Every structure is written in C-alpha cells, then in structure tokens.
Amino acid sequence: MIRCDNLHVTFNHGLPTEKLALRGVDLTIPSGEFVTVIGSNGAGKSTLLNTIAGDIDSTRGKIWFADRDVTNLPATARTKDIARVFQDPLAGTCGNLTVEENMALAYGRGKRGSLSFALNDTLRKIFKEQLSRLNLGLEDRLSAEMGLLSGGQRQSVSLLMSALQPSSILLLDEHTAALDPKTAALIMDISSQIIEEKQLTVMMVTHSMRQALDHGSRTIMLHEGKIIFDLSGDQRAGYEVKDLLQLFAQARNDGEELDDDKLLLGE
Amino acid sequence: MSLYAFLGTLEIGFIYGLVAMGVYLTFRILDFPDLTVDGSFTLGAAMTATLIVFGYNPYLATLLGTFAAAFSGIVTAWLNLRFNILHLLASILTMTALYTINLRVMGKPNIALIMEPTMLTPFEALGIPAMYMKVIFVAVCAVIGGLLVAWFLNTQYGLAMRAVGSNKRMAQANGIVVNQKVYVGLALSNGLVGLGGALFAQTNGFADSTMGIGTIVVGLAAVIIGESLFATRSILVIVMSCIVGSILYRVAVSMALNADFLGFQASDLNLLTAVLVALALVFPKLRREWKAKKAKGERA
Numbered sequence: 320m321i322r323c324d325n326l327h328v329t330f331n332h333g334l335p336t337e338k339l340a341l342r343g344v345d346l347t348i349p350s351g352e353f354v355t356v357i358g359s360n361g362a363g364k365s366t367l368l369n370t371i372a373g374d375i376d377s378t379r380g381k382i383w384f385a386d387r388d389v390t391n392l393p394a395t396a397r398t399k400d401i402a403r404v405f406q407d408p409l410a411g412t413c414g415n416l417t418v419e420e421n422m423a424l425a426y427g428r429g430k431r432g433s434l435s436f437a438l439n440d441t442l443r444k445i446f447k448e449q450l451s452r453l454n455l456g457l458e459d460r461l462s463a464e465m466g467l468l469s470g471g472q473r474q475s476v477s478l479l480m481s482a483l484q485p486s487s488i489l490l491l492d493e494h495t496a497a498l499d500p501k502t503a504a505l506i507m508d509i510s511s512q513i514i515e516e517k518q519l520t521v522m523m524v525t526h527s528m529r530q531a532l533d534h535g536s537r538t539i540m541l542h543e544g545k546i547i548f549d550l551s552g553d554q555r556a557g558y559e560v561k562d563l564l565q566l567f568a569q570a571r572n573d574g575e576e577l578d579d580d581k582l583l584l585g586e
Numbered sequence: 587m588s589l590y591a592f593l594g595t596l597e598i599g600f601i602y603g604l605v606a607m608g609v610y611l612t613f614r615i616l617d618f619p620d621l622t623v624d625g626s627f628t629l630g631a632a633m634t635a636t637l638i639v640f641g642y643n644p645y646l647a648t649l650l651g652t653f654a655a656a657f658s659g660i661v662t663a664w665l666n667l668r669f670n671i672l673h674l675l676a677s678i679l680t681m682t683a684l685y686t687i688n689l690r691v692m693g694k695p696n697i698a699l700i701m702e703p704t705m706l707t708p709f710e711a712l713g714i715p716a717m718y719m720k721v722i723f724v725a726v727c728a729v730i731g732g733l734l735v736a737w738f739l740n741t742q743y744g745l746a747m748r749a750v751g752s753n754k755r756m757a758q759a760n761g762i763v764v765n766q767k768v769y770v771g772l773a774l775s776n777g778l779v780g781l782g783g784a785l786f787a788q789t790n791g792f793a794d795s796t797m798g799i800g801t802i803v804v805g806l807a808a809v810i811i812g813e814s815l816f817a818t819r820s821i822l823v824i825v826m827s828c829i830v831g832s833i834l835y836r837v838a839v840s841m842a843l844n845a846d847f848l849g850f851q852a853s854d855l856n857l858l859t860a861v862l863v864a865l866a867l868v869f870p871k872l873r874r875e876w877k878a879k880k881a882k883g884e885r886a
Contacts, residue, residue: 420745423742424756434741
C-alpha cells in the first residue's frame with residue numbers, strides 16, 4: 320500500500336525560477352491496485368513518481384508504504400519495496416555491461432552486494448527462462464553487450480529486471496512512450512502479466528488516454544501539482560477516451576473553469 | 587637493447603602494470619578521471635622508503651604506504667561527492683597537496699634505499715641473480731594484483747561498482763549506494779598506484795618527490811594500448827592487458843630513446859609519452875572518420 324499525505328514538492332525554493340511541482344497530493348493506493356496517472360506536461364506526474372521512489376525529497380507531507388513512514392528513507396533503501404521502469408529505454412539498463420550482468424544487478428536489488436561471484440550457472444538458468452518469455456530470442460544472447468540491443472529489446476529486459484526480485488510496488492513512468500506501437504503493445508502485455516502474477520501495487524504514468532482506461536482499475540489526473548480527479552469503479556467503466564480528452568482540454572485551457580468542475584465532479 | 591636494459595624495462599613495465607590497473611578502475615570502471623595518482627604514486631614510495639629507513643619491516647612499510655595512498659583517493663572522492671567539486675579539479679587539488687605532504691613525509695626531496703633491506707631481501711638467499719630476481723618478484727606482484735582486481739570486479743560488489751560508472755540512475759534504482767562505490771573505487775585505485783610506487787622505490791633504491799610526475803599519463807597509455815590489443819569482454823583479460831600494455835609502452839619508449847638516428851634524449855620521455863597517448867586517443871576516432879569517408883565514396 321502507498322499513502323501520500325499532503326505531499327508538497329518545490330523546486331528552486333525562494334528563487335525567481337521557483338516551481339511548485341506538487342501542491343498537496345493526498346493519495347491512498349491499497350495493496351494490489353493498479354493506478355494509471357495522466358495529466359499534461361508539467362502537471363507533476365513524474366515528480367510524484369520520483370518523490371515516491373525517493374529520488375526527490377518532499378518539501379512537506381509524508382509518504383507511507385503500508386504502515387511504515389518512508390518520508391526520510393533514501394531512494395536506495397526504498398528499492399526493497401519499489402521496482403521501476405523508466406521512459407528512456409537507455410536509463411533502465413547499463414549499456415556497457417552484458418545482458419546477464421544487468422540482470423544480475425537487478426537480481427541483487429535491495430540486498431547488500433557481497434564478495435561472492437555476481438554470476439553463476441543457477442542464475443544464468445533463471446535469466447534464460449525469464450528472457451524466453453519475451454520471444455525476442457534474447458535467451459541466447461546473455462553475454463551480449465546491452466548497448467547492442469534495440470531500444471525495445473532493452474526496455475523489455477528492463478521490465479523483466481524489475482520483476483526479478485520480489486517487490487510490492489512497481490512504478491512505470493511512460494515506459495512504452497519511446498517505443499514503436501508493436502513493441503509498446505508487447506511491453507504492455509508483459510507488464511500486465513507480471514503485475515497479475517506478482518500481485519503488485521502499480522502506478523503507471525501514461526500520455527495515452529486509451530492505455531490509461533484500458534489498464535488498471537483506477538485513473539487519476541494531475542494538474543498543476545494537484546490531483547484534480549480520481550476515477551474508479553463504475554464511473555470509470557463508463558468513461559471513454561473522448562471524456563478524458565475533454566477533461567484534459569479543460570485543464571489545459573482554463574484553470575478557473577476546471578476548479579469549478581472539480582467541485583462538480585465531487586471528490 | 588642489452589639484456590640488462592631489457593630486464594630493467596620489463597621490471598618497470600610490471601610495476602606500472604599495477605598503476606595501469608588503478609587508472610583502469612577510475613577512468614574506465616567508475617568514469618572518474620582521477621589525477622590524484624601523480625601524488626599517490628609518490629606517497630606510496632615516500633611513506634615506504636621513510637618507514638624502511640626508520641627500521642620498519644619492509645612488508646609492513648609497503649602495506650602502510652599502500653594504505654596512505656588509498657586514503658588520498660578517499661580525500662579526492664570526498665571533495666567531489668561531499669562538496670560537488672568537479673572530479674578532475676578535486677583530484678588536482680589532492681595531487682597538489684600531496685606534493686607538500688610527500689616532502690614532509692620524507693623530510694627532504696629524496697631518500698636513498700641502496701643499503702636498506704627491502705621486500706626482496708628475503709629472496710636473496712635463493713641465489714638467483716638480482717636482476718632476474720627483481721623482474722620475477724614484480725611480475726608475481728603484478729599478476730597477483732591483476733587476479734585480485736579481476737576477481738573483485740566479478741563479485742556482486744564489483745559488478746555494482748561497474749554499474750555506478752555506467753549508469754548512476756539505474757544503479758540507484760537497483761538499490762546500489764552510489765557514493766560508497768566511488769569511495770571504495772578511488773581507495774582501491776590509489777592503493778594499487780601507491781603499491782606500485784612502493785615497489786618502484788624498493789627495486790630502484792630511492793624515493794624522490796618528483797617521481798610521480800606523469801604517472802596518470804603513463805597509466806592511461808598502458809590501459810589504452812592494452813585495450814586496443816585485446817578486444818574482449820572478459821574482465822580478467824582486460825585487467826591483465828593493463829600489464830601487457832604497460833610493458834609494451836616501456837619497450838616502445840626505450841626503443842625510441844635508444845634509436846640513435848632519432849636523436850632522442852632521456853629528458854624527451856614525457857613529450858614522447860604525451861604524443862603516444864594523444865595518438866592512441868585520436869586513432870579510434872580517425873579510423874571511424876576514414877571508414878565513413880570511404881563508405882561515402884563507394885556509394886557515390
């Protein structure tokens with residue numbers, strides 16, 4: 320479970336370039352729920368994910384995982400609970416290490432690195448099995464340099480890597496945005512499989528309204544650092560892409576009017 | 587080249603093989619260009635020589651010299667990580683400070699070790715001529731050092747360190763404490779370099795405050811020569827190629843200096859080294875450009 324209490328993040332505090340990236344986000348995500356996060360550029364989607372992951376310190380407010388207060392826990396310590404896949408396929412893997420070395424790193428996530436060998440035959444067997452799920456032929460390229468793989472292949476491996484260690488939370492930050500439609504569909508497919516299999520609590524940022532409605536069981540929209548609506552259950556089932564787009568347009572064009580809508584939608 | 591000169595070349599080659607491994611750890615593994623080595627090489631030598639003169643066991647003296655050099659690496663890492671000083675600048679600051687520290691450690695600009703016991707003294711009883719003994723000794727040291735470095739880089743901890751040099755964000759997302767790896771990496775690197783300095787002082791019979799000048803360039807030359815000879819992904823081969831590169835570099839330099847028709851003097855060494863390293867750095871880029879040009883020509 321993730322809980323954010325009145326979360327504020329301010330960049331460049333006190334400077335002319337000061338930016339209020341998050342302005343009081345209250346959010347509770349029960350265990351095993353899959354939430355999609357939408358919003359226009361600069362709405363604070365990535366900031367929210369990065370703050371939950373611990374990359375960004377919150378200015379105010381608290382973050383809880385289950386009943387543990389993790390607000391002051393550094394990002395590396397939060398990796399025991401959190402797995403992540405980034406938007407940039409190059410960001411989630413090390414280009415000049417081999418496929419198996421990358422996977423070995425992910426396999427050690429949240430553990431202290433020991434002085435025993437990072438790779439052995441047992442691990443290679445596990446990695447091979449996992450890679451064969453992708454049907455990309457990568458199971459025969461364990462010792463290939465990661466940098467030689469295509470963006471889609473690298474993102475697929477990143478995704479598998481995020482599931483190598485048990486974790487309770489998966490943060491996906493537009494992880495299909497940089498891929499061609501076919502690869503994006505494949506990645507989304509595997510994501511769903513993994514999420515189902517491991518019963519993960521998921522936050523997925525996306526720019527695709529279709530994706531936001533098709534996946535998961537709840538959709539939140541951020542605007543100017545606040546959650547302006549939160550859809551789930553029957554209400555969400557009734558929503559179409561055009562309805563979302565309309566809300567989007569309102570948020571972008573007319574902040575004032577939107578505030579009214581927010582009241583109408585009733586939180 | 588006489589046999590004697592050749593053995594001397596080999597000996598220095600092996601010693602600088604350790605230095606090259608240290609440079610490999612910072613430049614290639616951590617992506618942290620570290621010029622501290624110019625100072626830590628001398629520190630290793632100065633500390634060891636001083637302690638030997640004071641009557642310490644040469645092995646203990648070498649160990650302490652290595653630790654002192656390793657600590658100077660930690661200082662550089664601290665300046666960079668704690669205060670965000672650019673890595674190159676941080677290492678130059680440490681290097682500059684070390685010049686004074688080395689003079690203070692020795693109490694004078696140089697120390698002779700000619701009549702003092704060294705790490706080699708226990709082996710004199712074996713009856714092998716000194717000039718062979720020295721080469722065998724430093725070769726064993728370099729190879730053991732290489733095996734240990736290769737082993738380390740293949741452990742979980744070592745792999746994490748390689749990830750830090752390759753992609754900090756990914757490393758962090760996988761729970762790796764980035765700063766800790768940089769501290770340990772710089773300590774290891776400078777420790778290896780300091781050990782090289784300590785061995786140099788003992789095999790050559792002196793420590794001098796200026797002996798470390800250009801260490802970084804020589805180490806880098808060895809790394810690059812080694813890399814261009816062995817295109818491999820095996821860490822063991824890459825680390826060992828540092829030693830091979832270091833020896834080949836020494837052979838090339840001593841041949842250039844000994845070729846009378848070229849008219850070089852011993853004092854031309856640093857210019858030769860700089861030119862050699864510059865060529866080695868430029869060559870891969872030029873080759874790519876030539877290839878691109880050729881491909882263009884063929885299409886037209």
